[in-house]
Amino acid sequence: MAGEGRVTLHGMWASPYSKRVELALKVKGIEYEYVEEDLMNKSSLLLQYNPVHKKIPILVHSGKPIVESMVILEYIEETWSDGPRLLPEDxxxxxxxxxxxxxxxxxxxxxxxxxxxxxxxxxxxxxxxxxxxxxxxxxxxxxxxxxxxxxxxxxxxxxxxxxxxxxxxxxxxxxxxxxxxxxxxxxxxxxxxxxxxxxxxxxxxxxxxxxxxxxxxxxxxxxxxxxxxxxxx
Missing domain, CATH: 1.20.1050.10 (Glutathione S-transferase Yfyf (Class Pi); Chain A, domain 2)
Structure with missing residues (x-):
């Protein structure tokens, strides 16, 4: 199924962009691992997953990174379509x-x-x-x-x-x-x-x-x- 696989969120506790992805995962009831990033000393994984902007949040699903918070929200909605909806059907x-x-x-x-x-x-x-x-x-x-x-x-x-x-x-x-x-x-x-x-x-x-x-x-x-x-x- 599309929503299967390990889910990891790379974020920062005070970031509004990270927070919105965290909320979406919780609303959808998706189990995930959270990785707190130090934005003053970015991890090698952060740079590997987001080489263009070098920013959080990064959602890693089954080893595939998705970046940009609004894009991630749409991805979550489309991938876990059986859970509570983030967008109306109309x-x-x-x-x-x-x-x-x-x-x-x-x-x-x-x-x-x-x-x-x-x-x-x-x-x-x-x-x-x-x-x-x-x-x-x-x-x-x-x-x-x-x-x-x-x-x-x-x-x-x-x-x-x-x-x-x-x-x-x-x-x-x-x-x-x-x-x-x-x-x-x-x-x-x-x-x-x-x-x-x-x-x-x-x-x-x-x-x-x-x-x-x-x-x-x-x-x-x-x-x-x-x-x-x-x-x-």
Whole structure:
């Protein structure tokens, strides 16, 4: 069967890209081995499996590596088709999910990183951009998903749930480090309730690192970024 064979995930505990693959594997009920990578001292296997980008996550299935988190999510969905679905069966509904997942992946994440690695006027400008993206996302959810949640069903997380959780799941960590609030329940009630409800899923709870550990790492990278003109995040 297509889903048979050993599964290994090479990742990093704080990476949103690694976290989304981990969540997808848990939602699907796929047994896997996890390999924590030191991104400051990349393993020979990481370089062998992903010689182009030299990044995590890397999913190795039956000895074959799959890279790029969004590609991996699609691979998991297609390979383990008998498990809980990450995407709806209807082509139009799938297209909407993919559109908003791409929006988060390509636009929201970029602005969120800018907020985390800047201060002063640059950060204020980045915050304006982030609020613009959140407003678009709020309106998009309202228009695209009348039920208020893009989950495939009421019990399992879908692909878009996983992507938004990977970015906004640690919002409390970001807000503590920044001293700023961006996930506002009055401005963005649907996005906020969506993120908070996802935090209650068992798979998310199992995958969430200790709060203080995450705060310490984000604070470290923010300080490093502020010390460097080009930033490091």
């Amino acid at each position: 082509p139009y509904e799938r297209a909407k999910i993919r559109f908003w997942a791409t929006f988060l992946h390509q636009q929201v994440h970029e602005v969120l990183v800018l907020v985390l690695k800047t201060d002063g006027e640059a950060q204020a400008k980045a915050m304006e951009q982030l609020h613009e993206k959140l407003k678009l996302l709020e309106e998009g959810i309202k228009g695209s998903f009348p039920g208020g949640s893009p989950a495939v069903n009421g019990e399992n997380m879908g692909l878009l749930d996983i992507v938004i959780c990977s970015y906004f799941g640690p919002y409390k960590v970001h807000e503590e480090v920044l001293g700023l609030k961006y996930l506002d329940s009055e401005k963005y009630p649907l996005v906020t309730s969506w993120v908070k409800s996802l935090a209650q899923y068992p798979a998310v709870k199992e995958s969430t690192p200790p709060h203080e550990k995450s705060v310490a790492l984000v604070r470290y990278f923010r300080e490093k970024a502020l010390q460097s003109p080009a930033g490091v995040l």
